[in-house]
Amino acid sequence: DGGITQSPKYLFRKEGQNVTLSCEQNLNHDAMYWYRQDPGQGLRLIYYSQIVNDFQKGDIAEGYSVSREKKESFPLTVTSAQKNPTAFYLCASSIQGAYGYTFGSGTRLTVV
């Protein structure tokens, strides 16, 4: 079955450490996205990529980094520069056109 997989589901990180969240899709989608969701808040765009080896900053890119070396994969690194990293992170993918996004099931990151 085609889909988009995020791992791990839950992640704990010590302050000052970088951590990488995985996102893999086998839908052959061109574009991939990372969103952050805080309790009681909507979805805020961190980074997105429309093609391999290219990505653009979203609305809240500071303290995050991404790479897009393969069409299927779009990992997100939460660096120690991100001041409030505890949140629910959602990865999504899409094809060109008005078909919307397919979301993964999310990773909940907690800084301890």
Add this chain to the structure above:
Amino acid sequence: GQQLNQSPQSMFIQEGEDVSMNCTSSSIFNTWLWYKQDPGEGPVLLIALYKAGELTSNGRLTAQFGITRKDSFLNISASIPSDVGIYFCAGQPGPSGTYKYIFGTGTRLKVLA
């Protein structure tokens, strides 16, 4: 960054009641989508709208693309406990073929049995 305004922000309703929520923007959108997010999961697409005035149903859900292209509405009839969750609207401001969607702030629905 740009976000869409959804209302109400949250609502408690009795099982069996109908629910209405809407999404508004200051700019024109070419596509409107409605998603539902269960607790601890990613959003799932419910309905997609592509034309001003379009009315589309998916079971007990009905959504409309506003004729001004600046708003959209979602109705849920005869609510049941599993309708609980967060409902997001999303709009595509660019021409067909662009990737980026703008998401609403969400409507949190709680159904009392």
